[in-house]
Amino acid sequence: MLDSKIPAGPLDDKWTTYKGKVKLVNPANKRKLEVIVVGTGLAGASAASSLAEMGYKVKAFCFQDSPRRAHSIAAQGGINAAKNYQNDGDSVYRLFYDTIKGGDYRAREANVHRLAEVSTNIIDHCVAQGVPFAREYGGLLSNRSFGGTQVQRTFYAAGQTGQQLLIGAYQSLERQVALGNVEMHTRHEMIELVIIDGKARGIIARNLETGELERHFGHAVLLCTGGYGNVFYLSTNAMGSNVTAAWKAHKKGAYFANPCFTQIHPTCIPVSGDHQSKLTLMSESLRNDGRIWVPAKQGDTRKPNEIPEEERDYYLERRYPAFGNLVPRDVASRAAKERCDAGYGVGSSKQAVYLDYADAILRYGKIEASKRNLGNIGTDAIIALGKEVVKEKYGNLFNMYEKITGENPYEIPMRIYPAVHYTMGGLWVDYELKTTVDGLYALGEANFSDHGANRLGASALMQGLADGYFVIPYTLGNYLAEEIRTSNISTDHPAFIDAEKVASDRINKLMTIQGKQTVESFHKRLGKIIWDKCGMARNEEGLKQAIAEVRALRDEFWSDVKIPGIINQMNPELDKAGRVADFLELGELMCLDALERKESCGGHFREEYQTPDGEALRDDNDFMYVAAWESKEVGSWNLHKETLDYEVVKPSQRSYK
Amino acid sequence: MQHYTMNLKLKVWRQQNSKSEGRFEVYDVNDISSEMSFLEMIDVLNEKLIKDGGDSIAFDHDCREGVCGMCSMVIDGRPHGPWQGTTTCQLHMRAFKDGDTITIEPFRANAFPVVKDLMVNRGAFDRIIQAGGYISVNTGNAVDGNAILIDKQNADDAFAAAACIGCGACVAACKNASAMLFVSAKVSHLALLPQGQPESKQRVAGMIAQMDKEGFGSCTNTYACEAECPKEISVMNIARLNREYLQSNLGS
Numbered sequence: 001m002l003d004s005k006i007p008a009g010p011l012d013d014k015w016t017t018y019k020g021k022v023k024l025v026n027p028a029n030k031r032k033l034e035v036i037v038v039g040t041g042l043a044g045a046s047a048a049s050s051l052a053e054m055g056y057k058v059k060a061f062c063f064q065d066s067p068r069r070a071h072s073i074a075a076q077g078g079i080n081a082a083k084n085y086q087n088d089g090d091s092v093y094r095l096f097y098d099t100i101k102g103g104d105y106r107a108r109e110a111n112v113h114r115l116a117e118v119s120t121n122i123i124d125h126c127v128a129q130g131v132p133f134a135r136e137y138g139g140l141l142s143n144r145s146f147g148g149t150q151v152q153r154t155f156y157a158a159g160q161t162g163q164q165l166l167i168g169a170y171q172s173l174e175r176q177v178a179l180g181n182v183e184m185h186t187r188h189e190m191i192e193l194v195i196i197d198g199k200a201r202g203i204i205a206r207n208l209e210t211g212e213l214e215r216h217f218g219h220a221v222l223l224c225t226g227g228y229g230n231v232f233y234l235s236t237n238a239m240g241s242n243v244t245a246a247w248k249a250h251k252k253g254a255y256f257a258n259p260c261f262t263q264i265h266p267t268c269i270p271v272s273g274d275h276q277s278k279l280t281l282m283s284e285s286l287r288n289d290g291r292i293w294v295p296a297k298q299g300d301t302r303k304p305n306e307i308p309e310e311e312r313d314y315y316l317e318r319r320y321p322a323f324g325n326l327v328p329r330d331v332a333s334r335a336a337k338e339r340c341d342a343g344y345g346v347g348s349s350k351q352a353v354y355l356d357y358a359d360a361i362l363r364y365g366k367i368e369a370s371k372r373n374l375g376n377i378g379t380d381a382i383i384a385l386g387k388e389v390v391k392e393k394y395g396n397l398f399n400m401y402e403k404i405t406g407e408n409p410y411e412i413p414m415r416i417y418p419a420v421h422y423t424m425g426g427l428w429v430d431y432e433l434k435t436t437v438d439g440l441y442a443l444g445e446a447n448f449s450d451h452g453a454n455r456l457g458a459s460a461l462m463q464g465l466a467d468g469y470f471v472i473p474y475t476l477g478n479y480l481a482e483e484i485r486t487s488n489i490s491t492d493h494p495a496f497i498d499a500e501k502v503a504s505d506r507i508n509k510l511m512t513i514q515g516k517q518t519v520e521s522f523h524k525r526l527g528k529i530i531w532d533k534c535g536m537a538r539n540e541e542g543l544k545q546a547i548a549e550v551r552a553l554r555d556e557f558w559s560d561v562k563i564p565g566i567i568n569q570m571n572p573e574l575d576k577a578g579r580v581a582d583f584l585e586l587g588e589l590m591c592l593d594a595l596e597r598k599e600s601c602g603g604h605f606r607e608e609y610q611t612p613d614g615e616a617l618r619d620d621n622d623f624m625y626v627a628a629w630e631s632k633e634v635g636s637w638n639l640h641k642e643t644l645d646y647e648v649v650k651p652s653q654r655s656y657k
Numbered sequence: 658m659q660h661y662t663m664n665l666k667l668k669v670w671r672q673q674n675s676k677s678e679g680r681f682e683v684y685d686v687n688d689i690s691s692e693m694s695f696l697e698m699i700d701v702l703n704e705k706l707i708k709d710g711g712d713s714i715a716f717d718h719d720c721r722e723g724v725c726g727m728c729s730m731v732i733d734g735r736p737h738g739p740w741q742g743t744t745t746c747q748l749h750m751r752a753f754k755d756g757d758t759i760t761i762e763p764f765r766a767n768a769f770p771v772v773k774d775l776m777v778n779r780g781a782f783d784r785i786i787q788a789g790g791y792i793s794v795n796t797g798n799a800v801d802g803n804a805i806l807i808d809k810q811n812a813d814d815a816f817a818a819a820a821c822i823g824c825g826a827c828v829a830a831c832k833n834a835s836a837m838l839f840v841s842a843k844v845s846h847l848a849l850l851p852q853g854q855p856e857s858k859q860r861v862a863g864m865i866a867q868m869d870k871e872g873f874g875s876c877t878n879t880y881a882c883e884a885e886c887p888k889e890i891s892v893m894n895i896a897r898l899n900r901e902y903l904q905s906n907l908g909s
């Protein structure tokens with residue numbers, strides 16, 4: 001039975017009640033308790049530093065050469081918080097409600113409410129750390145709006161919010177390293193979980209520089225290892241992002257929840273050719289001011305600037321007048337796909353739509369001219385002023401676009417297309433962020449908890465930091481309070497020896513195949529299967545085919561992959577091979593989950609289940625549950641269902657019209 | 658934008674590990690599209706090397722968006738290559754033309770030992786941050802975010818300094834292998850904010866001491882760092898650091 005351990009009582013009071021009753025660990029005992037934190041992105045760095053500040057002994061791991069380089073660094077747009085500084089009607093309830101609705105009623109109310117409650121503390125803490133959020137002239141914090149909301153609750157640092165938040169968390173982490181409270185292991189990858197008497201007690205990590213396997217003990221293990229979007233090969237994730245740590249835990253008993261819930265982000269730079277190694281996001285914040293359109297005529301080959309206003313189709317504004325360009329991501333992505341599939345796409349591939357800043361430049365120019373009392377200065381001067389304002393707000397994004405495409409977005413509308421961006425699915429966790437393995441926790445994008453079937457913009461940073469700074473410091477204590485009598489277990493324990501052997505056998509096996517095809521080529525082929533058949537739109541037939549294809553590809557991989565170099569040395573191809581091997585198992589589970597969920601909700605769009613006007617058609621009677629998969633053996637799973645009870649919000653057909 | 662393809666000769670630094678000696682190897686890469694990124698061009702070469710039974714070229718990279726600071730190559734003598742304000746991963750092949758020979762080396766500095774081929778160890782930067790590059794605030798201590806008013810200019814300047822991605826190109830560009838631009842960016846980011854004031858003296862003193870200990874050279878104001886910094890961190894930060902440092906000495 002899955003017990004989500006949601007505290008009793010009214011929604012508003014659950015977290016407060018929980019905190020009031022949770023077991024505590026006294027300072028002397030904390031010093032004796034060791035916690036392993038795998039991953040030092042926003043979730044991991046915030047957890048590791050907070051736990052170390054509290055007095056626990058922390059060992060942290062990341063595969064990059066410094067914790068400052070985690071994938072979180074690349075987040076651009078911002079972080080939400082229910083501060084209501086703009087006096088525009090925001091509140092904890094509204095943030096909670098927007099998140100539940102945005103997630104298409106597939107998230108747990110209690111978790112989401114807690115997230116909204118602690119959101120405000122995050123901003124305060126980050127400001128105290130010196131995170132340079134954008135400010136107004138009066139010195140106060142500035143806000144902007146993001147998709148799926150009608151208030152301005154997003155805090156930002158130009159287009160580098162993730163970078164600044166991560167640097168804040170990283171600095172706190174390094175401070176704890178200096179104080180001797182955190183032992184930091186960079187260029188280390190967790191490749192096995194160690195379980196002793198039913199409890200997570202450590203990990204096997206590979207030192208990527210030397211190839212050596214290391215055993216590490218902990219009274220508890222926290223996985224903060226990010227999302228699995230790279231199963232698609234092409235995504236906006238960093239190249240190294242992977243599912244390995246979570247997958248190893250899954251295979252040792254941690255259930256994997258809602259794997260088919262993946263987010264396709266509407267505003268990315270389109271694919272330019274076969275050489276493409278990754279995709280680049282253009283922040284959602286651009287939808288604040290940019291207008292999205294395609295030519296009203298099919299196959300129109302004119303340049304964008306030559307197409308007059310009345311021959312353009314601002315299809316989001318047309319279809320969703322209430323939210324316009326700010327509809328949630330899943331809706332915006334599907335709408336772009338619909339237009340391109342129908343033959344209205346632009347650019348050489350015809351797999352793109354325009355994101356146009358001409359109106360915004362004019363509008364800002366006028367505001368600026370009147371602010372500065374410049375009188376009637378003419379259109380060119382107004383445009384010049386407008387460009388300055390746009391540059392201040394989005395300059396780095398525009399630069400990035402120009403570097404990649406060679407086109408100047410201040411003059412020519414940007415071309416964008418949806419791309420894989422985020423994974424809502426992940427390790428199943430209860431209210432305390434504990435997985436189905438005792439003592440094993442999952443935080444940040446690695447867990448499944450708060451975003452249901454679709455995540456709203458600027459909410460992943462919020463969730464990662466909520467989990468690390470404000471949730472785990474309480475909930476972990478509830479477990480560790482019972483562990484104060486457990487002394488450190490020797491890493492010579494048979495469980496450590498066995499786990500290390502499993503890991504080393506696997507590496508040896510990979511290295512001895514010496515087939516003909518590169519790791520990269522397998523990854524590309526896997527990505528194509530998943531993107532074509534388990535991407536923006538899915539159907540039964542395609543999913544069944546995909547499962548068969550992924551299985552066949554997996555067999556081919558294990559018999560024909562070619563990995564250069566040797567084991568006991570830096571070997572990026574070997575690192576990648578281990579990750580791709582796990583993606584080859586996860587890919588199958590994603591398709592299985594998508595097949596099983598015979599409804600459309602959020603990012604999961606089953607073509608068989610849609611309304612007459614092409615919107616997602618949910619089935620609350622049969623599918624209002626979290627699908628939590630238990631691994632039996634490779635390619636075989638048991639499904640467990642956690643029913644979602646909506647006590648406060650009444651689920652309805654999502655409408656952004 | 659006109660696209661084209663090109664054939665190139667690459668002179669790449671190969672080195673097994675920090676203890677072994679390195680050397681240049683020459684490779685041909687053909688049919689490279691001008692739309693590719695520089696690292697995608699290396700990907701093409703690596704695929705070919707593996708297929709031919711050789712070892713791929715090890716290099717650091719992760720975000721490929723110019724923000725993680727992982728990529729670190731010296732291309733034709735310039736850290737991060739020919740484009741101003743651009744990381745290696747954001748450099749695109751339209752910067753080159755058919756027939757070019759491109760030389761690719763790791764960042765070179767005593768404090769950044771080579772791990773393999775083009776990968777170096779920049780752990781020294783983390784240790785400099787440990788020596789004071791933070792504000793001492795435990796989770797739970799903070800006051801309301803808007804209780805601290807910050808002058809917009811200071812906030813913007815702090816932000817500009819905080820844009821540093823810790824890549825180390827400034828060190829690789831400097832004939833003395835000084836880490837001054839990196840250190841000054843952090844000192845400025847925190848010194849410009851009221852939250853960073855209470856610890857400013859210890860911070861600058863601690864970070865400078867660690868920088869010296871790590872074996873970085875001293876700054877002789879040649880400003881090669883600023884010219885090669887992919888985030889265009891200003892040398893004005895070094896001037897600010899020097900003021901802070903002077904004050905820290907006077908005060909103590």
Ligand SMILES: Cc1cc2nc3c(=O)[nH]c(=O)nc-3n(C[C@H](O)[C@H](O)[C@H](O)COP(=O)(O)OP(=O)(O)OC[C@H]3O[C@@H](n4cnc5c(N)ncnc54)[C@H](O)[C@@H]3O)c2cc1C
Binds near residue numbers: 038076162422
């Ligand atoms: C381009 C882009 C822009 C985004 N913009 C926004 C935004 O504006 N707002 C927003 O809210 N969200 C945004 N997101 C989403 C958000 O950035 C991520 O969801 C979030 O940062 C994930 O944080 P994390 O700490 O969970 O994981 P990550 O930051 O991915 O960190 C994972 C960590 O785990 C480590 N790791 C992984 N596997 C192992 C292993 N086996 N062994 C050891 N270590 C391991 C890594 O080294 C790393 O330290 C964006 C995402 C992308 C791709």
Ligand code: SF4
Binds near residue numbers: 823825826842886887
């Ligand atoms: S100052 Fe510039 S060159 Fe030096 S580490 Fe920072 S971003 Fe890199």
Ligand code: FES
Binds near residue numbers: 719744745747
């Ligand atoms: S790979 Fe991240 S900055 Fe170049």
